[in-house]
Amino acid sequence: MELSPTQDGFLGEIAKDFTFATVARLAGGVAARLAEEGLRRVVVAHDTRFLAKEMAEEAARVLAGAGLETHLLQGPAPFPLFAFALAEKEAAGFYLTASRKPAPYQGVKLRRGPGKPLSPKELSLPPSPPEGRGSFALLDLKKPYLERLAQSAGEMGEKGGVVYLDAMGGAGGGFLAGAFKRLGLGAELREIHPLPHPLFYGVDPNPVPENLNTLRVLLKALEPPGVGFALDGDADRLAVFLPGGEMLPSEGVLAHLREASAGREVQGDGEGGYLFPWHLPEKDAFLAALLLLKVLL
Template identity: 30%
Template sequence: MARKYFGTDGIRGETNKGAMTATMAMRVAQAAGAHFRRGDHRHRVVIGKDTRLSGYMMESALVAGFTSMGVDVIQTGPLPTPAIAMLTREMRADMGVMISASHNPYRDNGIKLFGPDGFKLSDEDEAAIEALIDCEPDLVPSSEIGRARRIEDARGRYIHAVKQSVSDRIRFDDLKVVVDCANGAAYQVAPSAIWELGAEVITLGVDPNGTNINDGVGSTSLDAVKAKVIETGADIGIALDGDADRLIVVDEKGETVDGDQIMASIATRMAQKQVLRGGGVVATVMSNLGLERYLQGIGLTLERTKVGDRHVLSRMREGGFNVGGEQSGHMILLDHATTGDGTVAALRVLASLVRSNRPASEELRMFEPVPQLLKNVRYEGASPLDAPEVKQAIADAEGALAGRGRLVIRASGTEPLIRVMAEGDDAGEVERIVDTICAAVSDAS
């Protein structure tokens, strides 16, 4: 069944339009409150946000919605998405909410929901909440309206938790680290956690003003962190996104280290220590073929899922895996977090540099990527993927790449975009294939 509100990662859109209004936020809270209102205990929800200007509006609306359903609200202020997942579980809350549009510009916002176990909601839970959003809520009597309070120690709790992801024998004293927080949710906690473990920290993107989140900084805008690494002679750069559930690394030469290389490094070290579960790694269809070949070469598997960290996480839980992620930088380490956590992954990367005593350009280059090209085509109206000429272009490309590469065509879950990705050993052929399909999609739009 097609979803009306929920996309690949909660509800997201431009604020004060469509599904991202204060009215809708209140209705989502009322629906979620009704769905999770079970038993006769006092119900509670943890609400966090990133640094977007619209976060104040959305937070107030969510508070109104939840309290009208008899749910007590705990507000944390700006914190990473994984921190809200952690606090939901630790505080025995019935649900958690993160107000963020991740790597999107400040004009957008989103609502991500977590269950009492700290995991993102299942498809069934989201469908049940969707069904309630358009219904008139069953409000509680005035004597049962919920209360709201803000906790002041949430940042400290999260910093303490992420530091537990590395051995207490590890110190970062000899590392100089550039930490780019995208002017987002981790602008205080990520630099603090890394500094507390001994590193010299140089910060970028730690001056949020409500409208500069992801603006020229962070994991989707790497020029600033690359320049700062070279300028300061840093050992490594860490770039987080707006809600800090993903990271991209920059080595000491200013070169990008994406999520595939990070997964390969973490999985290799864990396999050597015999703590890697599931016999391999879970990633998405977008991960490079080079990663798959590398893992096979060391006796590990790569299981692929649809795009979206929720799909990766679902397969990890089903198959007993403890390492998974996405090329875009989501790193899910289930021994330490219930969702992608850029800060935890960063600490693990830094710990590997300390243990190996090798530069990042060597320690984090586990395989040679296969030539891969991704292009996006914006469209209006119905999906052009149903057009006969697009179907034929895709079929021709699949035939050309058979046995020598991969083709992934998909519609974005958050924007009117068709994403066209191809990879293979011949870079020229890959480019021709992608351009041909993009042209067909554009003509059919």
């Protein structure tokens, strides 16, 4: 196994480094670590990559076989939903995603709890896949997450105009539409590449201008009021485009978010990730998008 460690997990090439045996070993190592810390509950989730669902099911079976109360989020789950699930279940987390990396790659983000990364340095992986397998419970928290999202966004006012969203075939398709419905927004949401796609429609799921030709062409022809958004593969990062096709720099996005948050804390990582500690202990691109509508429309 030649996985590359990351700050909060591992990354490898699917079928070469990141295999079902690798996933089982990772899950076994995580289970042992959580047991050492007295943690007994874990949520597993996955993005839209090739075999992500099946690998997530394998991880869930191994974690359950180790005696953990294991929940698997249904369908491709964006990272903000995964973070919400950890908070709701007071659980550790095992999330299969390679985020912005090209389609041939898969990885895992590990959490010992909501907003608490589990470093690879803290894990000791078994030399072979564990033999035990157990049963897991399916978990559907999309509706309560959208309710939390709408609550955190607050009063939106009368907002018109056009909002484009390129989900890039990642895990974030359809979620902003659900928030629009709950908030009763009058703006027209036009989604691009909303359906899950393991090859991300032929580009890397990194929301930078060179990967967003369709969105940029549409924004060039868009008259104000309007805005364009793009998500990365696991929907924890947001790119923002103005009418005319210009991408708003991250420092400008952060300034607008602080204005829209009315004094509440907002943190940015300089790479399109925005954290609202009063909402969730992890980054949430959907809340960032909703708050930006308050000042950009």
